Amino acid sequence: MVKxxxxxxxxxxxxxxxxxxxxxxFIQLEELEDxxxxxxxxxxxxxxxxxxxxxxQNIEQALVSRPIDFTKLDNYMHRFKGxxxxxxxxxxKKECTIFTEYCKKANAEGCIRTFLQVKQExxxxxxxxxxYFQLGRQAAGPSANAGGQVG
Amino acid sequence: MGMSxxxxxxxxxxxxxxxxxxxxxxxxxxxxxxxxxxxSGTKALEFLGLHExxxxxxxxxxxxxxxxQEVEVNLIITDYxxxxxxxxxxxxxxxxxxxxxxxxxxxxxxxxVPSRISxxxxxxxxxxFLKPVxxxxxxxxxxxxxxxKLKDPKQENEENKEESGKPESRSxxxxxxxxxxxxxxxxxxxxxxxxxxxxxxxxLEEGLSPDRTRPRYSGLTTVV
Numbered sequence: 001m002v003k004x005x006x007x008x009x010x011x012x013x014x015x016x017x018x019x020x021x022x023x024x025x026f027i028q029l030e031e032l033e034d035x036x037x038x039x040x041x042x043x044x045x046x047x048x049x050x051x052x053x054x055x056x057q058n059i060e061q062a063l064v065s066r067p068i069d070f071t072k073l074d075n076y077m078h079r080f081k082g083x084x085x086x087x088x089x090x091x092x093k094k095e096c097t098i099f100t101e102y103c104k105k106a107n108a109e110g111c112i113r114t115f116l117q118v119k120q121e122x123x124x125x126x127x128x129x130x131x132y133f134q135l136g137r138q139a140a141g142p143s144a145n146a147g148g149q150v151g
Numbered sequence: 152m153g154m155s156x157x158x159x160x161x162x163x164x165x166x167x168x169x170x171x172x173x174x175x176x177x178x179x180x181x182x183x184x185x186x187x188x189x190x191s192g193t194k195a196l197e198f199l200g201l202h203e204x205x206x207x208x209x210x211x212x213x214x215x216x217x218x219x220q221e222v223e224v225n226l227i228i229t230d231y232x233x234x235x236x237x238x239x240x241x242x243x244x245x246x247x248x249x250x251x252x253x254x255x256x257x258x259x260x261x262x263x264v265p266s267r268i269s270x271x272x273x274x275x276x277x278x279x280f281l282k283p284v285x286x287x288x289x290x291x292x293x294x295x296x297x298x299x300k301l302k303d304p305k306q307e308n309e310e311n312k313e314e315s316g317k318p319e320s321r322s323x324x325x326x327x328x329x330x331x332x333x334x335x336x337x338x339x340x341x342x343x344x345x346x347x348x349x350x351x352x353x354x355l356e357e358g359l360s361p362d363r364t365r366p367r368y369s370g371l372t373t374v375v
Contacts, residue, residue, distance in 0.1 A: 078232070079168060082170075086282065
């Protein structure tokens with residue numbers, strides 16, 4: 001049973017990498033885990049989702065205000081993109097890049113449209129990572145730390 | 152914040168992003184460094200004991216080493232893009248301070264802007280890391296810290312012309328014993344130190360000729 005979960009978790013990671021949801025940075029984070037810090041990746045991801053919720057809200061608000069302050073938008077997105085990059089969230093990061101391009105051109109419609117994609121990728125990844133960490137807990141067995149939910 | 156192991160290097164990490172602070176902390180701790188993280192340049196300067204309006208004036212009591220906890224910083228790693236004081240501003244302030252300028256500074260940035268990189272390096276940054284920072288980047292930090300704080304007895308022996316070539320702590324003990332026994336006066340002539348590695352510092356001042364001019368507290372970064 002335990003082996004099955006471990007294998008499933010491993011396979012899921014492989015698939016997330018192959019499909020471009022995650023990149024090498026995620027692997028780097030996993031390599032920083034040790035006996036003293038066994039949940040580092042999950043902690044990072046949790047912190048990311050907690051922190052990014054606020055940033056996304058800020059972006060949302062900036063997008064509905066008139067006139068749109070593109071400098072502010074760029075600033076928020078820069079931070080959000082940085083965080084996404086730090087946990088290896090490739091697809092999210094890609095959408096952020098597209099958003100930034102529209103932002104620099106002061107293209108409101110492009111920003112609004114892309115922002116929907118950003119949120120979508122952000123939420124999608126969250127679901128997948130929740131599953132991924134759940135598999136990890138199951139793989140570790142009943143004595144494993146229950147951990148927290150993502151975000 | 153105890154000085155449990157004298158041989159541990161202490162890094163001050165500055166980043167306004169909580170994610171990146173978590174990451175850099177883990178990277179540094181994995182490399183066995185002692186870490187302090189702050190979220191702004193202003194807080195970094197506060198921690199270093201440098202006040203905005205006071206460029207390490209020896210007359211001012213507030214920067215006296217005795218008033219502040221003795222925490223030594225061997226390297227500062229800072230994000231470039233921060234609200235308020237940027238990493239570049241922080242770098243400049245550090246290099247302008249006579250008490251802090253010898254602390255190696257490393258800049259991190261998520262953006263690969265060549266002009267930004269060269270500007271930072273010209274201002275005295277040792278390295279410029281592109282984010283996300285990795286273990287391979289952090290592995291490059293040790294030589295910079297070694298340069299200004301000789302903790303490795305072997306390295307110390309190579310550069311220490313005075314000592315007899317024994318490990319630093321032993322030779323210092325022996326020397327002190329000798330001095331106590333034969334030349335009691337000499338102890339008082341040793342430069343006023345708060346750290347036990349006074350002889351190392353002396354050797355550093357005398358023996359080495361690094362790029363920059365060494366101020367009186369060369370080598371050891373006394374946090375005031």
